[in-house]
Amino acid sequence: MDLGIEHYLVLSAILFSIGLYGTLSKRNAVVILMCIEIMLNSVNIAMVAFSRYLVPDVVVMTGHVFAIFVITVAAAEAAVGIAIIIAIYGTRHTIDVEQADLMKW
Amino acid sequence: MTSVAFYIIAAVAVGSAIAVVRMQDVFRAALFAILSFFAVAGIYVTLNADFLAVVQVLVYVGAMGILLMFGIMLTRDIQQGSPSNRINAPSLLVSVLVMAVMITVVIATDWEDATYAVADLPTIERQVETTEGTTVTEQVTQAILMPDKTLVVDEKGNPVLDDEGEEQYESTKGSTSYVSDALFDKDRGFVLPFEVASVLLLAALIGAVVLVRSKDEE
Numbered sequence: 001m002d003l004g005i006e007h008y009l010v011l012s013a014i015l016f017s018i019g020l021y022g023t024l025s026k027r028n029a030v031v032i033l034m035c036i037e038i039m040l041n042s043v044n045i046a047m048v049a050f051s052r053y054l055v056p057d058v059v060v061m062t063g064h065v066f067a068i069f070v071i072t073v074a075a076a077e078a079a080v081g082i083a084i085i086i087a088i089y090g091t092r093h094t095i096d097v098e099q100a101d102l103m104k105w
Numbered sequence: 106m107t108s109v110a111f112y113i114i115a116a117v118a119v120g121s122a123i124a125v126v127r128m129q130d131v132f133r134a135a136l137f138a139i140l141s142f143f144a145v146a147g148i149y150v151t152l153n154a155d156f157l158a159v160v161q162v163l164v165y166v167g168a169m170g171i172l173l174m175f176g177i178m179l180t181r182d183i184q185q186g187s188p189s190n191r192i193n194a195p196s197l198l199v200s201v202l203v204m205a206v207m208i209t210v211v212i213a214t215d216w217e218d219a220t221y222a223v224a225d226l227p228t229i230e231r232q233v234e235t236t237e238g239t240t241v242t243e244q245v246t247q248a249i250l251m252p253d254k255t256l257v258v259d260e261k262g263n264p265v266l267d268d269e270g271e272e273q274y275e276s277t278k279g280s281t282s283y284v285s286d287a288l289f290d291k292d293r294g295f296v297l298p299f300e301v302a303s304v305l306l307l308a309a310l311i312g313a314v315v316l317v318r319s320k321d322e323e
Contacts, residue, residue, distance in 0.1 A: 004216065007111060016204075017201065026189065030173065033176070037142070037165070052154070053220070055250070071161070076308075080316070083317045084316055087317060
């Protein structure tokens with residue numbers, strides 16, 4: 001059976017939901033960061049699949065360009081995120097997100 | 106052939122993503138996250154996106170993997186593991202619902218109907234210099250396109266014919282030059298966003314250094 005855009009979009013939906021579950025339910029900040037990266041990856045799969053399949057026999061390169069920008073922003077976000085986690089650990093000696101509640105009203 | 110590869114790689118990607126959220130050991134969860142990123146690079150290969158696959162391996166598997174390792178090692182919260190919080194069951198319900206809705210919509214959509222012909226794509230006018238030095242206006246599609254197949258030609262540029270006199274096609278070799286066209290083309294490229302992205306990376310670099318700098322150095 002030939003591959004279609006549905007296969008890639010279903011894979012993207014499954015990966016996105018796994019990442020969403022991890023982001024919502026985990027308490028360790030590093031694990032939450034990993035789950036966010038999985039979600040960004042799944043969105044990239046969807047974009048590259050659209051660029052491949054939306055016009056037959058031709059790949060529209062705009063989807064690839066968007067995926068490259070998403071990867072760039074994800075790299076910047078991960079660097080700042082890890083830095084924030086290390087800063088929180090330096091002051092509070094935990095990376096449990098439920099205990100980082102200084103700004104909670 | 107490609108579909109067999111797709112199913113194997115997709116199973117690895119989904120399985121290791123599940124392992125990331127199920128694993129109690131944070132370090133092993135990070136290793137499974139790296140495996141998941143690597144599988145996504147394989148998915149890109151099945152989509153004719155070889156340049157993106159290389160970028161994925163370099164940035165995610167290489168840089169992001171090391172960064173996650175450093176984050177785990179420098180925070181030493183491993184003994185606590187990766188516990189779930191109080192909204193574990195509701196968040197599982199929400200994500201299953203989101204997945205069900207997305208998969209239903211994807212299956213229900215008629216993708217044959219949603220595809221465009223190349224002739225339907227929006228076009229722009231651009232000035233092109235000819236070899237005689239004059240400029241002519243020509244119509245080109247707004248997006249850079251990479252053909253799935255290219256004509257096989259000999260050194261003089263003439264098409265190579267097979268035994269039955271038919272023109273031969275081969276799959277296009279590499280998306281790198283098309284990605285560079287799409288990024289840096291004078292009329293249709295993304296040069297300004299590219300420069301903004303480099304400023305963003307610089308800002309993130311400085312921000313990360315400022316955040317982790319120890320306070321008593323001042």
